[in-house]
Amino acid sequence: MLPNQIEYSIEVASDSLVWSEEFDGTSLNEKLWNYELGDGCPNLCGWGNNEPQIYTKTNHTLKNGFLHIQIRKEDTAYTSTRITTEKKFEFQYGRVEARAKLPIGKGIWPAIWMLGSNHREVGWPLCGEIDILEYVGREPHIVFNSLHTKDSHGETINTKKTKIDDIEEGFHTYVADWSPKKIDFYVDGDLLYSFEPKVHTKEIWPFDQPFYLILNSAIGGNFGGHDIDDSVLPQEFVIDYVRVYKN
Template sequence: MALGAIAMSTPANSAPAVSAADSGAIGAMATTFADEFNGPAGAAVDGGKWVTETGDNVNNHERQMYTNSTSNAATDGAGNLVITARKENPANYNCWYGRCEYTSARLNTSGRFTQTYGHFESRMKLPRGQGMWPAFWMLGNDIGSVGWPNSGEIDIMENVGFEPNTVHGTIHGPGYSGSGGIGAGYSGPNFSDGFHTFAIDWAPNQIRWSVDGNVYQTRTPSDLNGNRWVYDHPFFLILNLAVGGYWPGDPNSSTQFPQQLLVDYVRVTTSDTTPPPSGGGSRITGLAGKCLDVANASTANGTPIQIVGCNNNAAQNWSRPGDGTIRALGKCLDANAAGTANGTVVQLWDCNGTGAQQWAVSGARDIVNIPANKCLDVVGNNSGDGARTQLWECTGAANQKWVV
């Protein structure tokens, strides 16, 4: 959550971390965490999935006390988690500024669930009003040993009440934290009027943010002005509704209480972003179920990459060793001459560590060249054997969809 680390402590990991690499699913999408919040009205959240934090947050100068009361976080019997911010003076609680004025809730999965890479998504209806600050975000699970922001922080969705039509996605790390976090906003409808889906697709050296399936920002190490990329280890999830703070400002006479953040679900999948173990390999299928193939099984630099009926030969055996490359026949999938324009030919080339050979697989099943931010595309939507591949703007069309 932008502008500060957590002020209250989170429990040490008491359960094994679940990482995409440990999920047993390499390539095909696998669900690793899901909460549909289908409990009866008034029920507490599932303690096997969520830790309910208590305390205040002096770092952000928030005004609420987080409680473990079901008056602040409970299922509604209609398939939603409801996080409620109330204006009240909770008994026996003092906040950093004196007697607390508000209560709310903050939940995290520390010690219950962590993951490296994947598709992280929640469908939510946001509160409204000056001073409201809902967030769906993540922290590196090593925060207890390295501190914030060295642990890394990924804000999947934040909204401040004075911007009802805008949500923000941000990363915070060493040298780019707090107000220096790197991110962007997405402007759309009033997000308090209905449910919307907020997500990231996180792969090695790339994070992409989307709202209702619309990708609005991509971040890679090249965006950090030489600072360190710290998004290469397990993170845990956080949901909260803050009241006041440096960024949103305090509630005023126009703010009505109680306010509610409604969460339909939280889901995490491996989303095809997990690199298989070194030395592993498998087919990559695309348009018409055909396989990504090295033409004529040639190992010469510049050999075109095409689609052909699957035949299980080495020219269709692709591995992802975890360094951002995709390899076959001992060489790398490569954008010709490091091109970034539409129509750049995709070929086989000696692995050389350049951006032309850096690829990420999104939860939407796109294979994206990171520097170009363009998709691996079958030329002309041609499903015939020998159809060549290129880079092209990501359109969501079938000729850009792959199963790794």
């Protein structure tokens, strides 16, 4: 554990750890994680954003307690990894904490996020989405925190962009603190954005049900940007741990 991890852990010491993934093994623990493979077709081609990447089981490694998601261009194909805890770990309310090092370059789009567990029944965005971390290489030094709901669909009004000059340097800690009435987002212990609506209809607040975790790095697309800089590839999205605390 590095010194900044020790300091940050003091802040959450009063919370009870209910789930963690430390990536200590040599292969991904499939009791905890599912792979989502391919290009999203036929149900969600381009994974809903015209992304060109293909997700595989071979674009990651576990080394020395870190998950390395590898973003590559192989011949004409872009490849990456997307894993989820759907049906294996789903939870309602809590403090999600992840420590990660970002990949960089135009077209790179790493994310740590969550979807409502009912998304296969009601669809997106009615299921809700919590974006703990999004970063796009076309906008250096910017962290995105967003909440997608039926009410904000098409506008993404529940979002905040924060400039952090050194965000590409080394590891940083990303947190979403989710309670029955509010969600707060932090980086390295600093509060970046709070969402606390006055009305809690399903269209505005679908966050009163279990959600599951997703880790991935997309490439390009409507949000990542279609101007992909192939010269920066390969890149790695490195994740030290993901922990969920009862708040």
